[in-house]
Amino acid sequence: MPETFDLLIKGATLVNHAGEGLADIGVKDGRIVAIGSFAGHCAGRTIDAVGLHILPGVIDTQVHFREPGLEHKEDLQSGSRSAVLGGVTAVFEMPNTKPATTSAEALADKVGRGRGRMYCDFAFFVGATRENVEELPRLEKLPGAAGIKVFMGSSTGDLLVDDEETLSRILALIARRAAFHAEDEARLRERASLRRDGDPLSHSQWRDPEAALAATAKLLRLATAAGKRVHVLHVSTAAEMQLLALHKDVASVEVTPQHLTLAAPEIYRRLGTKAQMNPPLRDPAHQNVLWWGLTQGVVDVLGSDHAPHTLEEKAQSYPLSPSGMPGVQTLVPVMLDHVSKGRLSLARFVDLTSAGPQRLFGISGKGRIAVGYDADLTIVDLKAERAIDDDWIGSKCGWTPFAGERVKGWPVGTVVRGDLAMWEGELGAACGEPVRFGEALPRDPLA
Ligand code: DOR
Secondary structure, eight states, X not given: OOOEEEEEEEEEEEEETXXXXXXXXXXXXXXXXXXXXXXXXXXXXXXXXXXXXXXXXXXEEEEOOOTTTOTTTOOHHHHHHHHHHTTEEEEEEOSOSXXXXXXXXXXXXXXXXXXXXXXXXXXXXXEOOSSSGGGHHHHTTSTTEEEEEEESSOOSSSOOOOOHHHHHHHHHHOXXXXXXXXXXXXXXXXXXXXOBTTBTHHHHHHSOHHHHHHHHHHHHHHHHHHTOOEEEOSOOOHHHHHHHTTOTTTEEEEEOHXXXXXXXXXXXXXXXXXXXXXXXXXXXXXXXXXXXXXXXXXXXXXXXXXXXXXXXXXXXXXXXXXXXBOOTTTHHHHHHHHHHTXXXXXXXXXXXXXXXXXXXXXXXXXXXXXXXXXXXXXXXXXXXXXXXXXXXXXXXXXXXXXXXXEEEEEEEEEEETTEEEEETTEEOOOOOOBOOBGXXXXXXTTO
């Protein structure tokens, strides 16, 4: 008797840990239950995916969705809408909201807001402050927590821990891998006068490569002393990448599609303040070494650092303009375009966007196309050629730094625990749930 599936996806090329090949995928109760050839099987819904590629669901481990407090820029629903339109099945969201996510109450509030309202699955980073250090070991293990986030240099919002004593104390206390924004606050303060009114290129001169390197070097020293794993977000400079390559015992590395794709000084002339972010977009010499790190395996994950601001906010003259750009929706097409140009393989893309996040953060039941895992799938058309434009963007901010770029490779479907969150640009139901982590699994009293 042929098995009955809730969802059967037929005829696509599956890309997973075992390689690449034609296979059907059977889904029941939100999980993958069979991978193989299932002609004649029944299913509640069958999708013909001939000609398409199915990847493990793309997990974006750095987004800012602004809720609560800054909903005029984005909210959890609009940010996750943008995510699934771009083929992303789960996001880790950052704590620099209003209020900042620095307590159990603030975290539980976000989890409650996300459940059934977000289109993709989610986890939230808890922000470290000088005041909540002793609480962090408890906070990092709460349901829905992706871990601890530390801003070593100030950026959007007021989260900041820049003194060595507190950083060491945080590292001594926590058990999970924490994520760090590494720019040296003292150097940023010293150099603030280098900002030139109306000139966003001066942003990259103010927040210079040395500011990033100094913070990353300090972090690696403290992590090694404490014997703790650290995750360095949005690495942007050549020297950091080379240093990180010598510290893979403690450090994992994120790069963003924008640091890999958009380069100074041209991008500041073309996009003005839209190109302004922290750490800044840098020149091709740095970008080349980021690609070296990516192809040599130093880089563990791609994160979009989706950080939307409204066009009105971005229209203010530099330095009044805020730092950050949207990116959750463009991560997949921008990077698939790099795949089409031969700059990375599809297997490496999968490694960076699902297996990598799973390995670093110990995600339970995601990050792999395998029986028993959540049916989170990113379905793409590698042959589709399209132009990215602002009209396509589902984020409240309504713009993208990649507007006008023609890319080859496009997200066609986003499957979240067996539900079609997006198919050919149409949204499904919002069914987001918290991501679970092996280091913080809830006890099940009924088991
Ligand atoms: O450019 C940035 N914008 N970098 C960050 O670290 C924060 C982000 C934001 O939240 O706007």
